[in-house]
Amino acid sequence: xxxxxxxxxxxxxxxxxxxxxxxxxxxxxxxxxxxxxxxxxxxxxxxxxxxxxxxxxxxxxxxxxxxxxxxxxxxxxxxxxxxxxxxxxxxxxxxxxxxxxxxxxxxxxxxxxxxxxxxxxxxxxxxxxxxxxxxxxx
Amino acid sequence: xxxxxxxxxxxxxxxxxxxxxxxxxxxxxxxxxxxxxxxxxxxxxxxxxxxxxxxxxxxxxxxxxxxxxxxxxxxxxxxxxxxxxxxxxxxxxxxxxxxxxxxxxxxxxxxxxxxxxxxxxxxxxxxxxxxxxxxxxx
Amino acid sequence: xxxxxxxxxxxxxxxxxxxxxxxxxxxxxxxxxxxxxxxxxxxxxxxxxxxxxxxxxxxxxxxxxxxxxxxxxxxxxx
Amino acid sequence: xxxxxxxxxxxxxxxxxxxxxxxxxxxxxxxxxxxxxxxxxxxxxxxxxxxxxxxxxxxxxxxxxxxxxxxxxxxxxx
Numbered sequence: 001x002x003x004x005x006x007x008x009x010x011x012x013x014x015x016x017x018x019x020x021x022x023x024x025x026x027x028x029x030x031x032x033x034x035x036x037x038x039x040x041x042x043x044x045x046x047x048x049x050x051x052x053x054x055x056x057x058x059x060x061x062x063x064x065x066x067x068x069x070x071x072x073x074x075x076x077x078x079x080x081x082x083x084x085x086x087x088x089x090x091x092x093x094x095x096x097x098x099x100x101x102x103x104x105x106x107x108x109x110x111x112x113x114x115x116x117x118x119x120x121x122x123x124x125x126x127x128x129x130x131x132x133x134x135x136x137x138x
Numbered sequence: 139x140x141x142x143x144x145x146x147x148x149x150x151x152x153x154x155x156x157x158x159x160x161x162x163x164x165x166x167x168x169x170x171x172x173x174x175x176x177x178x179x180x181x182x183x184x185x186x187x188x189x190x191x192x193x194x195x196x197x198x199x200x201x202x203x204x205x206x207x208x209x210x211x212x213x214x215x216x217x218x219x220x221x222x223x224x225x226x227x228x229x230x231x232x233x234x235x236x237x238x239x240x241x242x243x244x245x246x247x248x249x250x251x252x253x254x255x256x257x258x259x260x261x262x263x264x265x266x267x268x269x270x271x272x273x274x275x276x
Numbered sequence: 277x278x279x280x281x282x283x284x285x286x287x288x289x290x291x292x293x294x295x296x297x298x299x300x301x302x303x304x305x306x307x308x309x310x311x312x313x314x315x316x317x318x319x320x321x322x323x324x325x326x327x328x329x330x331x332x333x334x335x336x337x338x339x340x341x342x343x344x345x346x347x348x349x350x351x352x353x354x
Numbered sequence: 355x356x357x358x359x360x361x362x363x364x365x366x367x368x369x370x371x372x373x374x375x376x377x378x379x380x381x382x383x384x385x386x387x388x389x390x391x392x393x394x395x396x397x398x399x400x401x402x403x404x405x406x407x408x409x410x411x412x413x414x415x416x417x418x419x420x421x422x423x424x425x426x427x428x429x430x431x432x
Contacts, residue, residue, distance in 0.1 A: 014152065023225050026174035029167070029246075033432050036164035036237065049431065052362055052424055054408040056431075080431055087161050092432050099174065101250060108167075109243050112432055120405075120424075121431030122363035134364040135430035136397065171354050187353065190284055190346055192330040194353075218353055230354050250354060258327075258346075259353030260285035272286040273352035274319065 003068075003076060004060030006051055006121075008083045013093055016077055025074045025097035029104040031112050033092040035085045043128030049082045049091065052120040056080070063114045071107035073098040078111055080121060141206075141214060142198030144189055144259075146221045151231055154215055163212045163235035167242040169250050171230040173223045181266030187220045187229065190258040194218075201252045209245035211236040216249055218259060279339055281311065282346040291315045301339050304328075308347055319349055357417055359389065360424040369393045382406075382413050386425055397427055 013032070020028060037044055060078060067076050076096040085091060094111045098104035126132040151170070158166060175182055198216060205214050214234040223229060232249045236242040264270040277300040283291045291311070301307035308321050325332055325348040328340065332348075339345065355378040361369045369389070379385035386399050403426040404413055410426075417423065 013155075017151075021172070021226060023175040026172055028170040028172060030170075031239065031243070032166040032168075033239070034159070034164055034166060034235075037161040038237075050363060051431070052360065052405070052426070055405050055410070055424065055426075058408060059410070088159060097172075099176075101169065101171070101247075105169070105243065105247050109239075112239060116432035117429070119431050120362065120426050120429055122427065123430040124363070134367070134427075136364060136401070136428040137430055138401065138428060188285055189353070190282065190327070190348070193327050193332070193346070193348075196330060197332070254354035255351070257353050258284070258348050258351055260349065261352040262285070272289070272349075274286060274323070274350040275352055276323065276350065 002061065003064035004057060004078045006053055006056060006080055006082050008081075010089065011079060011081070011093075013090070016079060016093055017095055020075050020077060020095050020097040022074050022097055024099060026099050027101040027104040028095065028097045029101070029108040030093065030095040031108050032090055033112070035087050035089045035091055037087045039125060044087070045126045045128060046084065046086050047126065048084050048124040049080070050122050050124065051080070051082045053082075056119050056121055059119050060115065063111060063118065066114075067096070067107045067111050071096070071098070071110070072100070072103040073107045076107055076111060078115060080115065080119070082121070140199065141202035142195060142216045144191055144194060144218055144220050146219075148227065149217060149219070149231075151228070154217060154231055155233055158213050158215060158233050158235040160212050160235055162237060164237050165239040165242040166233065166235045167239070167246040168231065168233040169246050170228055171250070173225050173227050173229055175225045177263060182225065183264045183266060184222065184224050185264065186222050186262040187218070188260050188262065189218070189220045191220075194257050194259055197257050198253065201249060201256065204252075205234070205245045205249050209234070209236070209248070210238070210241040211245045214245055214249060216253060218253065218257070220259070277341055279342065280344045281307070282344060284346065285349050286319070287315075287317055287347060287349055290317050300341055304333075304335050304337060304339060304345065307339065307345065324349055355419055357420065358422045359385070360422060362424065363427050364397070365393075365395055365425060365427055368395050378419055379417050382411075382415060382417060382423065385417065385423065402427055
């Protein structure tokens with residue numbers, strides 16, 4: 001079963017969470033990234049995510065497999081949007097289930113950090129001033 | 139608006155999450171405690187949560203208000219079950235929204251830690267061997 | 277001149293009742309010790325917190341006439 | 355003897371195309387430097403990673419005939 005996926009349309013978090021339910025798990029931590037109306041002091045009108053899909057999916061799977069090795073968790077999953085997103089829309093979802101809350105939190109946070117630094121997805125932001133740009137953080 | 143509540147019946151997490159959505163928030167961290175089928179090496183059949191409701195609600199509100207002061211978050215909420223719960227049922231839910239993921243994670247974890255140590259709710263576990271006990275951790 | 281004592285969790289099981297009305301005691305520690313002796317509570321007083329009228333209070337708070345007193349064993353929510 | 359180069363994000367905007375087919379280059383760094391000069395890419399090579407056929411590879415990996423090469427600018431998902 002794949003743990004990482006891209007979605008070019010809005011998605012519901014309930015079935016993602018449902019897949020991680022387990023009688024062995026007493027703890028579930030999740031993270032959601034939502035499109036914010038500001039960035040670096042500028043008003044943001046909307047954004048677009050572009051992915052190198054084949055590599056993003058492979059690298060995302062690697063991150064999730066590493067998380068399952070690295071932390072004492074039952075399972076974990078991540079889904080990332082691509083395409084045009086409006087303010088308030090869900091951009092990324094991460095969930096991790098574990099017997100105890102420490103590893104669930106730690107894995108969830110590690111996964112989103114790794115996804116943000118390693119998975120080939122790029123954000124194109126449109127600003128209130130009419131300009132737009134690709135974000136390539138250094 | 140109250141941020142902490144007790145519920146004597148199963149509840150859905152979607153409306154709780156919905157209340158924390160905000161255009162200012164780019165990050166949302168949540169935690170769920172589920173009833174696990176084991177504890178300290180013993181098989182668990184089910185459990186009951188009992189609360190001193192008036193004090194639990196007051197102390198829960200205090201924790202959530204402290205979290206909003208202590209962390210750079212937009213808002214946070216917590217709901218805790220009481221009564222009989224089966225394996226896999228949701229016992230507690232915590233959510234925190236923030237501009238950035240660091241404070242969202244930190245607040246969410248701090249809230250569940252404080253709730254577990256300060257709010258007058260007690261767990262009565264029934265074990266596979268037929269015995270049962272109140273948990274009063276030292 | 278009386279108070280009401282609420283029992284929760286293992287204290288309620290040991291007491292066999294959820295609450296009882298008692299004469300106004302001299303102090304909260306004296307009240308707990310007398311109840312512990314009568315009901316056989318396993319928990320020593322230093323493991324408990326105490327609340328009066330729905331608020332945590334210090335153990336040296338004077339008991340108030342008509343108050344609702346609750347002894348709070350170590351909690352296990354979450 | 356050719357390869358296909360994929361462009362993403364600011365590189366695609368600068369190149370004006372999503373991909374192009376080019377003669378097999380001597381090396382991946384030489385390929386990027388020639389494309390950077392031709393398309394005016396703002397990003398220096400040390401800020402990029404490189405992938406071949408859907409896998410990240412080291413910059414000194416020899417370009418393979420028929421391969422799909424992608425230069426990966428700093429990512430900004432999440």
